[in-house]
Amino acid sequence: MAARRGRAIRVPSGSLIRIINIHGKQVVDTWALNARDTAEHLSMEHTRASLCKVVPQRGDTLVTNRRRPILSLEEDTSPGAHDTLIAACDRYRYEQLGVVGYHDNCADNFTAALRELGVASVPPPAPLNLFMNVPIRPDGQVEFRSPLSEAGQLVGLRLHMDAILVFSACPQDLLPVNGEGMTPSEVKLMIELSADVAR
């Protein structure tokens, strides 16, 4: 997936998709919609309630807004700093950061990626921000820090329903969200289809 861009993919239940952080510091906003009914989607607020955790860890199963399992965080070779608290960046965010004119953003990437796949537009749910490092201080303040992941580290997601996965290589280049160099980069997506499908 190119730097600053999004991608939507139909993935059958049982498949494993790996998101490989080639350069190490790239945040990947991640969404999953039920392929049969896009009103059902991976939900951060339902997942936090289900796991009793702010951030899912390796082995955890994430749920939809109907509290059904949609995917598991089966592999994670990174230190495990991911984010569930922060909205996808959008044009309003960059306007507030003082950008004049258009700036690529994860919300528009979500919409464009779905359109490319021929899927009717839905508002972007709160994303699972893979590799995004947003520590919570004891006083409840959160900070936007450079990712802890290193080049080549990856996350593997196992699908529990037929889903439309949407990814956005976050184009944030005004804050160290994507590393101190503030240089958005590409990431690699690899899909291992479920045996059922491959047969």
Next chain:
Amino acid sequence: MAARRGRAIRVPSGSLIRIINIHGKQVVDTWALNARDTAEHLSMEHTRASLCKVVPQRGDTLVTNRRRPILSLEEDTSPGAHDTLIAACDRYRYEQLGVVGYHDNCADNFTAALRELGVASVPPPAPLNLFMNVPIRPDGQVEFRSPLSEAGQLVGLRLHMDAILVFSACPQDLLPVNGEGMTPSEVKLMIELSADVAR
């Protein structure tokens, strides 16, 4: 507002609405929609990003999914334990808790309250859970604890746009979300209309 029930109200910009925790331990799920376009709503994930805080505090301004101010937490006589992490309870939640048959829930209260006001249904956004006590441990685990608020304590919300406010007196009676007695109770809502409107 009766125990276990919801209520939706149109409130003009500038108004102050007080949510009074008569019995002290009642959680109030709270939503706010732009009265002119209900696709714009109070958003927990955008508010956390805007405030760099998990939980808004007295004086903080909360924003919509278009990152515009919609209301401020102008008054808070409680110890300030509120929640932005946890989804509204819904029928799926009570099914998973083993309830057989229908159980009142905040998601249905949201929908019913909007219907009563004649507003077209929208999916419930992540709520602002007033008085809900969900501490985050240093390891990122969250716990559902009894509220820290006491009888008569209140929150006052100042509106920054014409809004539809929706409240639900959470009917959770299987976990100590609404106090160790697990007895949902009524809360009092008081609206002080803005001077502009009252004139």
